[in-house]
Amino acid sequence: MSVAQKFDAIIIGCGQAGPPLAGRLTAAGQTVALIERKLVGGTCVNTGCKPTKTMVASAYAAHLARTGAEYGVSTSEVSVDMQAVKARKDKVTVDSRAGLESWIAGMKDCTLFRGHAHFEGPHEVRVGNELLHGERIFINVGGRANIPDMPGVNDIEYLTNTSMMEVDFLPRHLVVVGGSYIGLEFAQMFRRFGAQVTVVEKGPRLISREDEDVSESVRGILEHEGIALRLNAECISFARHPDGVTVGVDCTSGDRAVTGSHVLLAIGRKPNTDDLGLDRAGVATDKRGYIEVDDQLRTNVPHIWAMGDCNGKGAFTHTAYNDFEIVAANLLDNDPRKVSDRIEAYALYVDPPLGRAGMTETAARKSGRKVLAGQRPMTRVGRAVEKGETQGFMKILVDADTRQILGASVLGTGGDETIHAVLDLMYARAPIETLQRAVHIHPTVSELLPTIAIELKPLA
Ligand SMILES: Cc1cc2nc3c(=O)[nH]c(=O)nc-3n(C[C@H](O)[C@H](O)[C@H](O)COP(=O)(O)OP(=O)(O)OC[C@H]3O[C@@H](n4cnc5c(N)ncnc54)[C@H](O)[C@@H]3O)c2cc1C
Numbered sequence: 001m002s003v004a005q006k007f008d009a010i011i012i013g014c015g016q017a018g019p020p021l022a023g024r025l026t027a028a029g030q031t032v033a034l035i036e037r038k039l040v041g042g043t044c045v046n047t048g049c050k051p052t053k054t055m056v057a058s059a060y061a062a063h064l065a066r067t068g069a070e071y072g073v074s075t076s077e078v079s080v081d082m083q084a085v086k087a088r089k090d091k092v093t094v095d096s097r098a099g100l101e102s103w104i105a106g107m108k109d110c111t112l113f114r115g116h117a118h119f120e121g122p123h124e125v126r127v128g129n130e131l132l133h134g135e136r137i138f139i140n141v142g143g144r145a146n147i148p149d150m151p152g153v154n155d156i157e158y159l160t161n162t163s164m165m166e167v168d169f170l171p172r173h174l175v176v177v178g179g180s181y182i183g184l185e186f187a188q189m190f191r192r193f194g195a196q197v198t199v200v201e202k203g204p205r206l207i208s209r210e211d212e213d214v215s216e217s218v219r220g221i222l223e224h225e226g227i228a229l230r231l232n233a234e235c236i237s238f239a240r241h242p243d244g245v246t247v248g249v250d251c252t253s254g255d256r257a258v259t260g261s262h263v264l265l266a267i268g269r270k271p272n273t274d275d276l277g278l279d280r281a282g283v284a285t286d287k288r289g290y291i292e293v294d295d296q297l298r299t300n301v302p303h304i305w306a307m308g309d310c311n312g313k314g315a316f317t318h319t320a321y322n323d324f325e326i327v328a329a330n331l332l333d334n335d336p337r338k339v340s341d342r343i344e345a346y347a348l349y350v351d352p353p354l355g356r357a358g359m360t361e362t363a364a365r366k367s368g369r370k371v372l373a374g375q376r377p378m379t380r381v382g383r384a385v386e387k388g389e390t391q392g393f394m395k396i397l398v399d400a401d402t403r404q405i406l407g408a409s410v411l412g413t414g415g416d417e418t419i420h421a422v423l424d425l426m427y428a429r430a431p432i433e434t435l436q437r438a439v440h441i442h443p444t445v446s447e448l449l450p451t452i453a454i455e456l457k458p459l460a
């Protein structure tokens, strides 16, 4: 029997919450074992946010070059060098990962173990030949692409967000299954790189968590760029084809199948909890495998916490990082921060981007509150007109009784940044009058937020 190495804390997974927590714990004098089975930095750094947003930037450059004539700028024929696009993406990713690795290496009393970790008992974790004992254990294992058992899926070669990172060529025709956050970002960027792109979505509209007017506007933006959309695809199936892969789409109407050279599956994520040996530690999960945690991210086992995507309380880098802040505040700062203090916020990086904070209109209506709403199309935002980027709109929702902002959607140029003007007021619990009287800078997209706030009307 091997003797376990003892640590004050074991952190499983080196994603968005693990490394900063290791930093805080070691700075407080604790010994930490940090375990990573693949790449330090996890999804965001290696196969998620960072590489995709870097590629979105290349796609934007191609788009601007193609539309240069509209700005009076003549460009000769635009070509995209996919190897250069990938090299640029790789550099951003590798630099980021290297920065993280050197930060971890500099942490006193932090040992980085490389390998797959699993529980052998409530305090025992095994990584390869090493058995570790932790007084406290923090799980930060993230998630991976969900590949449901769809007809034919095992007979074809498909891409996921991870294998997309190796693509250094232009697919002739990319079929993206899943019309949500991951699918739409890849769909638009590859269309802009020059591929034919079809999005296949089983639901009746894109990004179904958003309001219908947002889905509809995003649909228009993508179709305008020549992306084919197949919604209501209730009979998705796959088969090999001499030209690539045939994706069965519909059982009732339209072309029943679409044949592409490559298929990307972007149909949700699942937590990396099935191979962790959680039962040996007695840690409870829900039916979908997410680790159950309380408002301060403690599992049902008092010395074990779960942070980031694996706890199902968020699915974003900023929510994973906030999980670290909550755990650290409670353990080290005597500050009882909690998840329920967090306001939902995120962006979808199609171009123009969608910035979101708080409730959708659908959720606000369902809440039973009296709701005031204000809206403005980007065609009536000077900054958008000047930039020649007038697609989309802004919408703000306010509680008529408390006068506080319930939520906002900004689909338009700079929407990912503009939304923060609203988000910060929500955190401040400021009444809408604060926004009405704020003097914003001209010419910006944000300068129209006070105008919208002044023009609020009751929801019909
Ligand atoms: C294509 C794509 C684009 C995205 N874009 C954005 C975006 O623009 N903005 C945003 O906020 N979010 C975005 N996300 C979501 C974001 O990447 C995740 O929410 C975030 O990375 C979650 O962080 P985490 O720390 O929970 O997990 P992860 O970053 O997934 O890290 C978990 C780590 O644990 C390791 N691990 C797992 N199991 C074990 C084990 N048993 N032993 C040892 N190590 C293990 C994994 O290898 C991984 O390194 C995107 C996701 C994808 C897929």
Ligand SMILES: NC(=O)c1ccc[n+]([C@@H]2O[C@H](COP(=O)([O-])OP(=O)(O)OC[C@H]3O[C@@H](n4cnc5c(N)ncnc54)[C@H](O)[C@@H]3O)[C@@H](O)[C@H]2O)c1
Pocket (backbone or CB within 6 Å): 148, 150, 177, 178, 179, 180, 181, 182, 183, 185, 201, 202, 203, 207, 208, 236, 266, 267, 268, 269, 314, 315, 316, 346, 347, 348, 349
């Ligand atoms: N900009 C960002 O912040 C960003 C970008 C990408 C991803 N992410 C994160 O990654 C998560 C996952 O994104 P996603 O787009 O993969 O998933 P998602 O859960 O948002 O959407 C999944 C899509 O696949 C469809 N679908 C589900 N099951 C299916 C099936 N069996 N067959 C066919 N279609 C099916 C759904 O109708 C839906 O449109 C998001 O929730 C988000 O948190 C964030």
